[in-house]
Amino acid sequence: MIDSFQHVGSLDELATMAAICERCDLCETRTNVVFASGAHDADVMVVGEGPGQQEDEQGIPFVGRSGQLLISLLAEVGFERDDVYIANVVKCRPPRNRDPRQDEIDACKPYLRRQIELVDPTVVVTLGNFSSKLLLGTTTGITRLRGQAYEWWGRHLVPTFHPAAALRGGQRVKDDIRHDVGLVRALVDGRIQADSEPEAQTLRSPDTATDEQLGLFGTSQP
Numbered sequence: 001m002i003d004s005f006q007h008v009g010s011l012d013e014l015a016t017m018a019a020i021c022e023r024c025d026l027c028e029t030r031t032n033v034v035f036a037s038g039a040h041d042a043d044v045m046v047v048g049e050g051p052g053q054q055e056d057e058q059g060i061p062f063v064g065r066s067g068q069l070l071i072s073l074l075a076e077v078g079f080e081r082d083d084v085y086i087a088n089v090v091k092c093r094p095p096r097n098r099d100p101r102q103d104e105i106d107a108c109k110p111y112l113r114r115q116i117e118l119v120d121p122t123v124v125v126t127l128g129n130f131s132s133k134l135l136l137g138t139t140t141g142i143t144r145l146r147g148q149a150y151e152w153w154g155r156h157l158v159p160t161f162h163p164a165a166a167l168r169g170g171q172r173v174k175d176d177i178r179h180d181v182g183l184v185r186a187l188v189d190g191r192i193q194a195d196s197e198p199e200a201q202t203l204r205s206p207d208t209a210t211d212e213q214l215g216l217f218g219t220s221q222p
């Protein structure tokens with residue numbers, strides 16, 4: 001199986017490939033491949049876990065309740081939906097919204113990597129455990145990871161809770177996402193520097209070894 005789509009020169013070409021993809025078993029149960037939405041030159045790229053039922057039906061990411069919550073929180077700091085490039089770790093819906101399996105994540109990973117390369121965002125926002133652990137190459141959970149920005153392959157990465165957790169967890173989780181989205185705004189505006197204070201705004205590298213990141217994304221930067 002091809003592990004790199006480095007040769008693919010555009011997001012449209014990549015989306016065309018994904019639309020007929022059969023690299024993993026999720027192709028057998030999907031209605032639509034949910035490739036991405038938003039500006040191809042966005043400053044901010046949001047990476048979720050995988051499509052839900054409504055996303056699968058419409059072929060568009062984050063159109064369900066949790067997606068609407070995320071869009072409203074981004075809008076509070078001035079990001080409209082189309083300003084932000086939105087994608088998922090897996091492009092096809094896992095049946096009954098189960099967690100994606102490792103073999104499915106591995107099969108779909110080259111799409112995400114090439115999306116990041118082609119969009120070339122200033123800030124990547126990972127939602128929940130799957131995308132945060134995958135991109136940061138860590139086993140640390142999202143509760144410990146979130147609340148700050150990380151230096152990541154020459155750009156910034158802000159992990160936060162998945163908005164579905166806010167729908168379940170109430171106002172505190174929603175406020176935590178709101179805080180993290182504020183960090184994204186500050187990074188895009190250049191208001192946070194690598195050694196800036198307070199602590200919650202400090203950029204730092206993840207705790208884990210770079211080797212793990214290389215293992216996830218190959219031998220060159222995403």
Ligand code: SF4
Pocket residue numbers: 018021022023024025026027033090091092104107108
């Ligand atoms: S989840 Fe990704 S790898 Fe699997 S069939 Fe869909 S597009 Fe292909």
